[in-house]
Amino acid sequence: SQQGEEDPQALSIQEGENATMNCSYKTSINNLQWYRQNSGRGLVHLILIRSNEREKHSGRLRVTLDTSKKSSSLLITASRAADTASYFCATVLHGSGNTGKLIFGQGTTLQVKP
Template sequence: SQQGEEDPQALSIQEGENATMNCSYKTSINNLQWYRQNSGRGLVHLILIRSNEREKHSGRLRVTLDTSKKSSSLLITASRAADTASYFCATDLTGGGADGLTFGKGTHLIIQP
């Protein structure tokens, strides 16, 4: 079953603009991870944020986590054409990987040059 739900399903913006994607989930989690997938290929790990963290940065990426609202957001600043991909949030319920990661259906991001 899907734990995370990304919003929007698709997003098209101009190069240089910021892109924001949201993820909501249903149950308590240990951590939440964001991944990128290019053209139906393997997933690239972007950021892991633990349940006791509120914000993390990595380069042009900023992730927030609000456990009271069971939601997370991924912000990509100064977008580039190479950022065109599908972005998934994945929740880890236990932290030990015992249940695998539960993924949402993803946001398809298109950066127009």
């Protein structure tokens, strides 16, 4: 079963604008991760935020986590055409042991127009 829901499903912006994607989840988590997928390829890990963190930065990426609302957002600043991809959130459920099982959201497709 898919725990994460992402919003919007698709986003189209101009180069240089900021892109914000949201992810909601249903149960307690250990951490939340964001992945990127270029068309027809595998997923690549972007950034992780632990359940006791509220905000994290990595280059042009900013992730926030609100555990009271069970939601996270990914902000890409000063977007580039090369950022065009699908973005997925994934959660590690609290108490999932050492299986490493992730629950993925449906994904947001981002198009950045040059």
